[in-house]
Amino acid sequence: MKKILIMLLVAAMAVFMGACGSSEDEVGEEELVTGGWTIADQEEAALPEEVKGVYETFVNENGSELVPIAYIAKQVVAGMNYELICKDEENGTLQSVCLYQDPQGDLSDTIINEFDVTDYVDSGDTESDEATAEPVAGGWEVPEDYTVVPLPKDAQKAFEKAVAEFDGNELEPMALLATQLVSGTNYAILCHSTLVTAEPVTALDVVTVYEDLDGNAEITNICMLDPAELNEE
Numbered sequence: 001m002k003k004i005l006i007m008l009l010v011a012a013m014a015v016f017m018g019a020c021g022s023s024e025d026e027v028g029e030e031e032l033v034t035g036g037w038t039i040a041d042q043e044e045a046a047l048p049e050e051v052k053g054v055y056e057t058f059v060n061e062n063g064s065e066l067v068p069i070a071y072i073a074k075q076v077v078a079g080m081n082y083e084l085i086c087k088d089e090e091n092g093t094l095q096s097v098c099l100y101q102d103p104q105g106d107l108s109d110t111i112i113n114e115f116d117v118t119d120y121v122d123s124g125d126t127e128s129d130e131a132t133a134e135p136v137a138g139g140w141e142v143p144e145d146y147t148v149v150p151l152p153k154d155a156q157k158a159f160e161k162a163v164a165e166f167d168g169n170e171l172e173p174m175a176l177l178a179t180q181l182v183s184g185t186n187y188a189i190l191c192h193s194t195l196v197t198a199e200p201v202t203a204l205d206v207v208t209v210y211e212d213l214d215g216n217a218e219i220t221n222i223c224m225l226d227p228a229e230l231n232e233e
Helices: 002-013 049-062 153-163 227-231
Strands: 037-039 066-077 079-088 093-101 107-114 169-182 184-195 201-212 217-224
Touching: 037 201, 037 227, 049 066, 049 079, 049 093, 049 107, 066 093, 066 169, 066 184, 066 227, 079 227, 093 227, 107 227, 153 169, 153 184, 153 201, 153 217, 169 201
Parallel strands: none
Antiparallel strands: 037 066, 066 079, 079 093, 093 107, 169 184, 184 201, 201 217
């Protein structure tokens, strides 16, 4: 639990930087602005109409095999950047996709990088011996079938059990990113989080939920996801 609390404090102090296009000084008066990136909330994860239109243009122009899992952030530049996490149907991996729409409304640039869920989960150093119990049946796997929000029923059930005993951070699930079979199941869940402080701090987190073989569930790791870092070379 100490590790989770430390990560929450880091999230409260973090400042997001970076861009897919060239950033401007002002980003408007929208809420949840973090270094130019406006993170999506739970309802927006399923692609608002403006994002859906840009994504469809991308697919029509490229014949892409990428299926959107969640829309996570946007950034006002000389135009607009839209950040999504997608599944590559060809090889079953997750990809971060930054779509740049220029001021004329045309899709002018796209940055695609592999999204490695293992960068955001912790396989050890938790307070639960069961969460790292042997035998480990396999690594993290991206679900075969995806719908853009809500979570699959088994993941949703485990998440609700885990957050019932969790205080100080309001977590809203946006998408199931991957699962891992251990002595039970680990779920890597993308969440919109609100750190409950005097001035609430919002962020995107990858939350690891462990469910044991008896159906008990707990949060074993929380790692902040910075939209800007997804586009770094």
